[in-house]
Amino acid sequence: MGAVNVANKDINVSLAEKKPRVVFVLGGPGSGKGTQCANIVEHFHYTHLSAGDLLRAEIKSGSENGTMIQNMIKEGKIVPSEVTIKLLEKAMLESGNDKFLIDGFPRNEENRAAFEAVTKIEPEFVLFFNCPEEEMEKRLLSRNQGREDDNIETIRKRFKVFLDSSLPVIEYYKVKGKVREIEAAKPIGEVFEAVKVVFTPKAEKVVA
Template identity: 60%
Template sequence: MRQVARAARASERALYSTARAYEARAPLVVAEGNAAVAAGSHPAVAARGFGFAAAGAFATAAAFTPTAVALCAEGEEAAPAGAEGSAPSSGSAHPTVVFVLGGPGAGKGTQCSNIVNDFGFVHLSAGDLLRAHMKSGSEDGNMVAEMIKNGQIVPSVVTVRLLLDAMKASGKERFLIDGFPRNKENRDAWEVTAGYDCDFVLFFDCPEDVMERRLLGRGETSGRTDDNIESIKKRFKTFVESSMPVVDYYAGLKKVRSVNSDQSPDEVYAQTKGHFAAFV
């Protein structure tokens, strides 16, 4: 099984190189520095001219994606990572990546800080990276700002590049990737561009009314354009329609480690850290 998975990964790498080669023929996608993962699924982006090269590139990405997903289902990461507290085997060819998911206000950022302190992970929040990108005067800053305010998911071509650049810049090997992947396009883009899947998903489960109360509380000081009731409702809708299917997908692979986050921060952390016992 391991040999099969290794051989499959080698062929995935070969496909990935082909995707890279394709990239050279897709100028607008290259302008964002990403592989054959395009913004084509996002009408707002197409309307803003992101989608021009995307149509062809997206078709290519779609052709690669089933391979990556099949590997994810069969590969050797899937089985061991499902075990509570297990760490990836030593000599792993890629960094340890934990995707941290949960609704807006579920407490992802709060708990990530605790894990960083105790288990030596680097915390990368996709939302924080996007907000910094939006303020950096980048060409697509206005589009990102508008999408965040509307609770929409920014095209993966932007987010995956920000995440991979931040990982590289850190020089570290263990990452909590918070608020990502937020939809299927995010997930597929990650697998095609990074070339490997997460080790497991840490999922914070919290009722909507609790999250709403927390977000309105956070909004009193956060200065965030989306911590208001109108944006919050839109974010909840996006979470249910686009993000929960990703959690369900990983649950099907037995990669989800779930925590009830409708408790005090200390109680939530007591549960959370149990999932990281192998990383002490």
Template identity: 60%
Template structure:
């Protein structure tokens, strides 16, 4: 099961760009849930700037910056990069994009990430769900078992937190990419309708 988070908070969004009302969507999911495929389609169909937390971390690591060196060192030691650093890198990417609509792929992965994002960026999310199986180069039995276990232990509590607050929407993810996309499009179209009826 994958997860997409829809967030909107006008006061807090000023921290990203004081002249715009930002909308942020988090895309989360278990291994091979098709996040990347659906994120590309959402970004194209609805005009969101797609940011991958993993890509942002890798780019910083390869930049040779002070943060990059520290990230490289932590990864080499098998340690997790502190949530506040990840959030600040995401925040910088949001600011540099000049956009006011963001689709953030692969974040938050755990409760610490969620709390840090809400604290630093100041946006409280509303979840939407999507899912689909999709292969990756590092997919093998052992790797998949480890990734699924990490997902169960760290990411599911985040989903449960929002589910308890009635902020979760589910989509059947065992269908074709096109069928999943149609379901996702329906949700995003309903978000547009909600905004239009609010004003």
């Protein structure tokens, strides 16, 4: 029945052969990753894969991992890489596209190293939405998507996980010259103007 039921080994081989282009989209909770990814999809024809959305869909599907995932999300903790990577791989294969925005992943060193080891994919670059906590907190508290983790107690835990575990991943890619940093505490349209510059090929940026 298609990619969903094939063995992981086959999924890995198949992905490695396809050599998809990947951009990691990172930033604190509420920095605007999902919002900007929707704009990028429209203009640049990437497929958007949000690790958080895939994990929430997995809970809804009644999977055997559902309760574990739900508990981790409620606590703002990072789900073991094995689970998240499997979901990302399936979604990549099923999409049929060859370029992806992977949003909210890798969120820690374990995520990063495991994805690289399993898929052999290196990101083209990392889009990093830099936003002050105060602004992110305000946005999360008015997001109104009925998410169990958008309450002040879990938000504080997520901010701590971001600082302790996710920022070091961004630092890792900074050293490699792969981070494209965007000031995210501006209106959505202004943030997207800066994003567009990152995605527009260099030759097209030159003004005659």
